[in-house]
Amino acid sequence: MKAxxxxxxxxxxxxxxGKAIHHSVELLGFGQVTDIRQGKYFEIALDAELSEADARKSAEKIAKDVLANPVIEDYKVEMVK
Amino acid sequence: MKAxxxxxxxxxxxxxxGKAIHHSVELLGFGQVTDIRQGKYFEIALDAELSEADARKSAEKIAKDVLANPVIEDYKVEMVK
Structure with a gap:
């Protein structure tokens, strides 16, 4: 199972x-862009024997404790079969 | 429109x-994780007057030319209303 x-x-x-990327993109001639924000993306492969609920619980905990800083960042977890 | x-x-x-994150996550006691890969995530806000097709074309071009290195990276563009 993958998260x-x-x-x-x-x-x-x-x-x-994101502002720096937006500025570069404008200099390169993409005038239609009004804003760019950068984030992070992770693919977590989990033990195939875990149930979907347990896998989601692990992934949520990893996202909250390790991957994101909840003070300044939001996170979203999506499970994939 | 957002991409x-x-x-x-x-x-x-x-x-x-990703390997370093995987190692840290294991040390923190998450034994069910078999692999972690890190990627990048961008939100591009585009001029609201663009048609969906034009907005997608711009976003695809920005992704290919600026945000990703097509030699070693894949990219995926998703449009949101």
Whole structure:
């Protein structure tokens, strides 16, 4: 079983990396872009013998404790068969 | 209109950062994890007056030319209303 974890900065947190990418993209001639924000993406492969509920619980715990900083970041976990 | 871009290393490319995260996660007691791979995630906000087809074209071009290195990375673009 696989879990996909998306980690993004909270909307109220400044994203200088995203701003830099936005600026570069504008210089390259993409004028239609109004904003870019960068996040992180993880694919976690879990033991195939785990039930979906247990796998989701593990993935949520890993996302919360290790992959994201809950003070400034939001995360989303998606399970894939 | 918003585009979500996921950039991942191709499966044949080694992911030392993912391996390091996997190792840390194991040390923290998550034994059910068999692999972790790290990727990048971007949210691109595009001019609301663009048609969906044009917005997708721009987002695909930005993903291919700027956000991903097609030699070692795959990318996926998803449009959101």
């Amino acid at each position: 996909k974890v998306y980690v993004t900065l909270k909307p109220s947190v400044l994203d200088p990396q | 979500k871009v996921y950039v991942t290393l191709k499966p044949s490319v080694l992911d030392p950062q």
